[in-house]
Amino acid sequence: MSLDETIAALGRRARAATRALATRDTAAKNAGLTAIASELRARGSAILEANAADVARARDKGTKDALVDRLALNPARLEAIAKSVEAIRDLPDPVGVVVEEHVRPDGLRIRRVRVPLGVIAMIYEARPNVTVEAAALTLKAGDAVVLRGGSDAARSNAALAAAVRAGLAKAGLPEDAVSTLDDPSREMMQALLRADGSIDLAIPRGGEALIRFVTEHARVPVVQHYKGVCHLFVDAGADAALAAKLAVNAKLSRPGVCNALECLLVDAASAATLLPPIAEALLAGGCELRGDERTCALVPQAKPAREDDWGREYLDTILAVRTVDGLEGALAHIARFGSGHTEAICTRDEAHAERFRREVDAACVVVNASTRFHDGGELGLGAEIGIATSRLHWRGPMGLESLTTMKWVVDGAGQVRP
Amino acid sequence: MSLDETIAALGRRARAATRALATRDTAAKNAGLTAIASELRARGSAILEANAADVARARDKGTKDALVDRLALNPARLEAIAKSVEAIRDLPDPVGVVVEEHVRPDGLRIRRVRVPLGVIAMIYEARPNVTVEAAALTLKAGDAVVLRGGSDAARSNAALAAAVRAGLAKAGLPEDAVSTLDDPSREMMQALLRADGSIDLAIPRGGEALIRFVTEHARVPVVQHYKGVCHLFVDAGADAALAAKLAVNAKLSRPGVCNALECLLVDAASAATLLPPIAEALLAGGCELRGDERTCALVPQAKPAREDDWGREYLDTILAVRTVDGLEGALAHIARFGSGHTEAICTRDEAHAERFRREVDAACVVVNASTRFHDGGELGLGAEIGIATSRLHWRGPMGLESLTTMKWVVDGAGQVRP
Numbered sequence: 001m002s003l004d005e006t007i008a009a010l011g012r013r014a015r016a017a018t019r020a021l022a023t024r025d026t027a028a029k030n031a032g033l034t035a036i037a038s039e040l041r042a043r044g045s046a047i048l049e050a051n052a053a054d055v056a057r058a059r060d061k062g063t064k065d066a067l068v069d070r071l072a073l074n075p076a077r078l079e080a081i082a083k084s085v086e087a088i089r090d091l092p093d094p095v096g097v098v099v100e101e102h103v104r105p106d107g108l109r110i111r112r113v114r115v116p117l118g119v120i121a122m123i124y125e126a127r128p129n130v131t132v133e134a135a136a137l138t139l140k141a142g143d144a145v146v147l148r149g150g151s152d153a154a155r156s157n158a159a160l161a162a163a164v165r166a167g168l169a170k171a172g173l174p175e176d177a178v179s180t181l182d183d184p185s186r187e188m189m190q191a192l193l194r195a196d197g198s199i200d201l202a203i204p205r206g207g208e209a210l211i212r213f214v215t216e217h218a219r220v221p222v223v224q225h226y227k228g229v230c231h232l233f234v235d236a237g238a239d240a241a242l243a244a245k246l247a248v249n250a251k252l253s254r255p256g257v258c259n260a261l262e263c264l265l266v267d268a269a270s271a272a273t274l275l276p277p278i279a280e281a282l283l284a285g286g287c288e289l290r291g292d293e294r295t296c297a298l299v300p301q302a303k304p305a306r307e308d309d310w311g312r313e314y315l316d317t318i319l320a321v322r323t324v325d326g327l328e329g330a331l332a333h334i335a336r337f338g339s340g341h342t343e344a345i346c347t348r349d350e351a352h353a354e355r356f357r358r359e360v361d362a363a364c365v366v367v368n369a370s371t372r373f374h375d376g377g378e379l380g381l382g383a384e385i386g387i388a389t390s391r392l393h394w395r396g397p398m399g400l401e402s403l404t405t406m407k408w409v410v411d412g413a414g415q416v417r418p
Numbered sequence: 419m420s421l422d423e424t425i426a427a428l429g430r431r432a433r434a435a436t437r438a439l440a441t442r443d444t445a446a447k448n449a450g451l452t453a454i455a456s457e458l459r460a461r462g463s464a465i466l467e468a469n470a471a472d473v474a475r476a477r478d479k480g481t482k483d484a485l486v487d488r489l490a491l492n493p494a495r496l497e498a499i500a501k502s503v504e505a506i507r508d509l510p511d512p513v514g515v516v517v518e519e520h521v522r523p524d525g526l527r528i529r530r531v532r533v534p535l536g537v538i539a540m541i542y543e544a545r546p547n548v549t550v551e552a553a554a555l556t557l558k559a560g561d562a563v564v565l566r567g568g569s570d571a572a573r574s575n576a577a578l579a580a581a582v583r584a585g586l587a588k589a590g591l592p593e594d595a596v597s598t599l600d601d602p603s604r605e606m607m608q609a610l611l612r613a614d615g616s617i618d619l620a621i622p623r624g625g626e627a628l629i630r631f632v633t634e635h636a637r638v639p640v641v642q643h644y645k646g647v648c649h650l651f652v653d654a655g656a657d658a659a660l661a662a663k664l665a666v667n668a669k670l671s672r673p674g675v676c677n678a679l680e681c682l683l684v685d686a687a688s689a690a691t692l693l694p695p696i697a698e699a700l701l702a703g704g705c706e707l708r709g710d711e712r713t714c715a716l717v718p719q720a721k722p723a724r725e726d727d728w729g730r731e732y733l734d735t736i737l738a739v740r741t742v743d744g745l746e747g748a749l750a751h752i753a754r755f756g757s758g759h760t761e762a763i764c765t766r767d768e769a770h771a772e773r774f775r776r777e778v779d780a781a782c783v784v785v786n787a788s789t790r791f792h793d794g795g796e797l798g799l800g801a802e803i804g805i806a807t808s809r810l811h812w813r814g815p816m817g818l819e820s821l822t823t824m825k826w827v828v829d830g831a832g833q834v835r836p
Binding site: 104216355 | 526
């Protein structure tokens with residue numbers, strides 16, 4: 001079989017699984033999720049053994065500690081994964097929710113109803129927890145998923161996927177709702193990405209290189225999770241203590257995540273009073289500052305920023321700092337250098353807040369709070385499969401609803417069109 | 419400039435226009451639509467002259483009458499186009515609508531708000547009305563649009579786009595919210611379709627060949643409008659008169675449109691009583707029937723169907739007719755041959771209706787009414803830019819809401835993440 005034929009066959013089995021799932025109710029899907037959690041626990045030692053082999057191989061290859069840490073499982077982490085499946089089970093079922101409804105004068109009842117999205121390809125790096133979370137979220141949404149995880153986690157993923165499929169089978173659900181690509185080659189991934197008609201959506205999750213590769217090679221729709229170059233604009237007359245608190249939390253509470261702050265913008269009109277205390281708080285927290293000329297004049301500890309510091313995602317305890325000319329200057333900087341992820345303003349001026357909410361083009365706009373709130377759990381989605389920075393279909397944290405589409409349902413009593 | 423540079427420059431001007439539009443309110447956009455309608459009327463004779471030149475050229479080339487008719491404008495048609503702009507003006511503004519909202523215990527207010535989608539590429543055939551309707555819908559949604567119409571309508575489109583841009587300018591709105599591709603070559607269209615980052619969405623509207631070309635060459639997201647292979651399943655025990663009425667309306671009221679019926683499925687259990695009267699009504703309306711063996715045995719006037727009659731879009735007074743084994747048989751036929759556009763059931767059995775609503779995977783599912791209701795106007799959207807059969811982002815008639823995306827807006831009073 002050619003690669004394309006292999007993918008087409010996989011896609012047909014996955015599509016058939018979605019048809020079978022469409023006949024099952026919420027309780028049946030929930031029973032499947034309970035069974036998956038049980039299987040993960042029952043097969044704990046086999047899963048940890050497979051994972052230990054992956055970890056040993058990664059260490060032999062000289063993989064960085066941070067990446068090995070993402071790959072490694074232990075009993076506590078495996079239990080957390082099983083619990084996450086149960087948490088997804090306990091979320092409301094998005095399928096069947098009536099989004100809008102009206103009855104026409106002629107009695108025709110028009111509804112728009114949430115339905116499963118279809119067959120989803122999940123492409124990710126060596127993070128075994130994603131294998132299970134993606135399977136659980138897609139199952140709850142009534143979708144089928146084809147998992148293509150990083151090859152460094154191949155044994156772990158195979159063991160986890162086997163547990164998931166065993167759980168599905170025990171609950172009388174179609175095993176092909178969750179399948180894996182056994183061939184880890186780039187060629188097979190490319191075949192998956194061009195399988196228009198078989199795959200309804202590809203979700204890449206990982207570094208920028210992976211996402212660019214997927215976007216480049218995809219003929220199927222892709223929801224992108226590009227980088228988070230998040231800004232905080234401190235407006236003229238803002239509360240310096242509040243601004244410092246927001247900047248420190250956004251930058252330093254977890255510098256390596258996509259909703260962390262990467263660039264602070266301060267209105268030049270108030271920079272002389274605002275910048276020194278904010279900078280002091282950041283420096284006290286161990287943050288390196290890279291400032292434009294006006295910033296460096298006010299904050300001697302700041303290093304001079306270069307042009308490529310604007311729009312840069314450090315994912316580290318480094319922050320770019322720039323003085324701008326008013327709200328206009330901040331909006332222009334963000335329009336040019338922002339990544340459409342999270343943008344925040346600290347202000348006492350409600351008119352400025354409203355312009356910022358309206359004119360900034362990003363998945364999430366934050367007023368007087370930390371950029372770190374842009375997260376599925378924090379925004380009330382319960383669980384997320386990633387954060388979309390693309391504009392189409394979905395924006396922001398991708399929870400269950402993002403894994404559905406809708407259909408129009410028209411109920412009549414014999415109406416025809418004149 | 420290379421083609422890609424030309425498109426990038428066009429994209430930057432369009433993006434700048436969306437930023438300018440984001441600062442304007444509903445009244446300003448509505449004033450723009452009023453000015454566009456006025457300009458269309460004021461420039462009526464110039465527009466009709468340009469159109470007459472296109473029509474003459476099309477006739478010289480030997481273009482089919484039906485296509486020339488789609489291309490041709492006259493004073494009444496131009497007035498209808500101007501009125502459609504005013505009708506779009508009078509629709510509610512989707513931008514700023516709060517889709518959901520909640521306040522967390524810590525006081526953080528979370529909203530999901532509709533915002534413009536961005537820069538849209540509209541690719542269509544020689545239908546001048548699409549030029550104006552696409553411009554009006556995207557403007558109302560706060561988007562910018564790049565129009566690439568069929569080359570047979572080049573002069574008409576240039577005259578119409580000039581009127582639209584003049585209207586924008588008179589209303590103080592950015593002219594670059596509406597632009598046209600002056601170079602009608604396929605190479606330029608391909609450059610447009612690969613302009614990832616410049617174009618947020620491509621909407622092809624036309625025949626299947628155009629849509630396949632766009633999908634094949636696009637690196638930007640595409641919402642597809644594929645063919646409508648619509649089925650009506652007549653359940654066992656259905657009301658024969660009702661089924662005949664629905665079939666006749668769905669097939670014969672306007673055979674050339676995408677929501678017209680293309681295939682009738684009848685439960686074999688009741689075929690002997692149901693098929694003859696339904697067939698009689700269709701034959702009396704001038705419809706050719708192509709049936710499977712069991713159908714032909716009951717309806718001698720039917721011609722034998724070939725395998726390629728299943729899943730075929732005739733867009734003509736021809737109907738495929740097949741007897742199937744119960745609801746299961748109908749669901750299996752639709753899953754295999756349907757195009758995901760519109761699927762209908764005629765039944766007295768609510769359990770069957772509910773299985774059909776739930777298990778049929780299509781943009782629109784209809785119970786006991788005509789498939790012809792799958793239309794933006796009929797479903798209450800006011801105006802549509804086409805009907806999407808793709809699953810992602812939007813399904814069914816694309817009205818104003820389909821031309822928006824959303825953003826998360828988080829309002830705080832200094833909250834940070836622990």
